Amino acid sequence: MLLQGAMCDTKGNWILGFNRFLGVCSVLEVKLWGIFEGLSLLLKQGFDRVLICTDCLEAV
Template identity: 50%
Template sequence: DYGLVWSCLFGLVAWRIWKNRNLFIFQHISWTTSEVVKVSSCWGRNYISYVGDNFNNKQSSSLMVNLDDTWVFLSTDGAVARDSGNAATGGVARDRNGNWIVGFNRFLGVCSPFEAEVWAILDGILILLNKGYKQIIIMTDNLEVA
């Protein structure tokens, strides 16, 4: 028991697995399963200590509250290896309640960080359109793309 809410630990482990996949592909660095869990739980404990009791409250932004059930949130990211220029993208789509809809990733070959970010968004939009979703809010950490 790591003293964490399962949803918090699950999200952190999934993120760390994604980060480690990129470390392995681009830098040939590998972590053990126990290292992934330990680092994820450490991040989780620090996060919980920061937000305190507010974590267990229903977390939603005013944006999510004011949307109907037809809207989905697409979170994307791209990564490019400095040495080879090889890139990969990935993303996850969730409904306004945070429920998982779909996740995806793709190896792109050589491209720029900007192109990797744009490919991630395009892939996510096309997947969601194919699944019948038409109202998509794109969440990216790249100011150039946004």
């Protein structure tokens, strides 16, 4: 499974993106990894306020 993510500001402008090969895993695992990777990258960039949007209710 390939994980891809993109982070945008409040105006919809692209900030950064990522991709990562996860191998065999469930859809829920992919969603959780996406949230984790996105938060990790944003924290490293110095962001301290983040809004997470996902289509997976189980991940929330």
